[in-house]
Amino acid sequence: MRASRLLSVLLLLQAHGRMTATQLAERLEVSTRTIYRDVESLHAAGIPLYGEAGHAGGYQLIDGWRTRLTGLTAEEADRLFLTGLPGPADELGDGAVVAALQLKLHAALPPPLRERATLLQQRFHLDTPNWYADGDPSPHLASTADAVWRQRRVEVRYRSWTGEVTRVLEPYGLVLKGGRWYVVAARPGRVEPATYRVNQILALTPLDEGFDRPADFDLPAWWRAHVREFRARLHQDEATVRLSPGGRDRLREIANDVVVAAVDASAGPPDANGWTTAVLPIESLTHAHGELLRLGADVEVLAPAQLRDRLAATAAELARLYHER
Template identity: 80%
Template sequence: MRASRLLSLLLLLQTRGRMTAAQLAERLEVSTRTVYRDVEALHAAGVPLYGEAGHAGGYQLVEGWRTRLTGLTTEEAERLFLAGLPGPAAELGYGAVVAALQLKLHAALPPELADRATQLQQRFHLDTPSWYADGDASPHLAEVAEAVWRQRRVRVRYRSWRGEVDRTMEPYGLVLKGGRWYAVAGRPGRDGPATYRVNQILSLTTLDEEFARPASFDLPVWWREHVVRFRAGLHRDDATVRLSPRGRQRLREVATELVAAAVDASAGPPDDAGWVTAVIPIESLTHAHGDLLRLGADVEVLTPAALRERLAATAADLAALYAPASSGVTRDVG
């Protein structure tokens, strides 16, 4: 562990230049006292490292000196694909490994390419969760990831839409979708894998039982096909609507691409006020009611009648709720 930290300290100074003991301690997640001891150990090993006191001081290597100890460990090579995803890597329990890997990759580059890599890092950033959520809090994510890697069965207590259930699962892989982690897992005696929200796992025990991952299983291909099946299953009915120009634009912001594409494909010519009539797919009356309410008075449902009546009832309730006290409208607050 200490050898790895010494190498990380050395690579930090090589890639960043001068750094204070406090800065090094923060990056290495140790105390400044530990940094002082590590610097002394590097001195004793013959590393040309010196420090300067004062406000602009800090530690740095003699100009032109570079280490060649940048070879990747087996674990770092295995986690290479996560180098551009430090947040998810940390959630999986691989944060320290990926941080060390990035340092080694940066230190191994010639100066001109290292500068380009730094510029790229400062200009492009991947933030996977949506605007209105920070993603899942998944306390068992690292355990699931380890079971995926080691091909171990797990016994879980899982909160499904039917209630809490016990499952023995064979986790084939993990997928991060919209800031949420999903486990793709098979079950002994069942055909084909299914998806499970990792943050719905209430308890987990890793069993001392290996499972054989299907040789033909391709996680990216399976997931793409699963998303297609999922989206197709969402829309079980259609609704005919009228949309104002503003409503049509807002629909692109609040609805799926499939709904927006359906409007483009089915919309007739606009009327004198610019409104268009179109047919859109809906998942259910409840979901459509909630989604179309977000468009306010910029959408009118023509069919089905049940959806139109439900929206009309909601509009009447809102009108009664917000009616001025002097209007004579009776408010039902019970």
């Protein structure tokens, strides 16, 4: 552990030119006293490192000296694809590994490319969760990732839409979609895998049983096909609605691209008040009821009658509730 930290000190100084003990301590999450001891050890090892006191002081390597100890460990190489996703890497428990990998890659670059990489980090940031959530925390995400990596079966207690179930799963891969983690897994004896939201795993027990992952299983290709099928199944019905200008604008914010495109394609000319009539695809009466309520008085359902009646009943109940006061 200490040897790794000493190397990190060298790489940080090589990448940044000059850093104070406080800056080094903050980056490596140790005390300044520890940094002082590390610098003494580097001096004793013959590393051409010197320090300057004062406001503009700090530690610095002799000009022209560069360490060649930038080789990646096997663990760091495995996590290379996560270097641009620090948030998900932290969720998987790989934050420290990815940070060390980024440092080594940064130190290995020649000065012009290092400056460009620094600018990229300063000007582009990937934040995968949506505005109304802080990600998809799960106490079983790291264990699920370990089972995926080691190809080991797991027994899970899972909250499905029908209730709690217990399953033995063979996890093929993990997918981060819209800030939420899903595990693509098969059940023993079944050929076609399914998706399970990791956040809904209530308990997980690693089993001492391996499994053979199909050699031709392509996780990205399978996921793309799964998304296409999901979207095709999602909208099985349709509703005819009238939308105010504000309601149509609001619909673009809350609805998915399929719904927005359908409304744009079917919308007739606006009436004297700017309202338009359009046909939009719906998943179910219950789902459409909840979604259209978000538009308030900026939408009127014309058909189907069952959906119109549900919204009318909700509106009447809301009016009664507010008039009682």
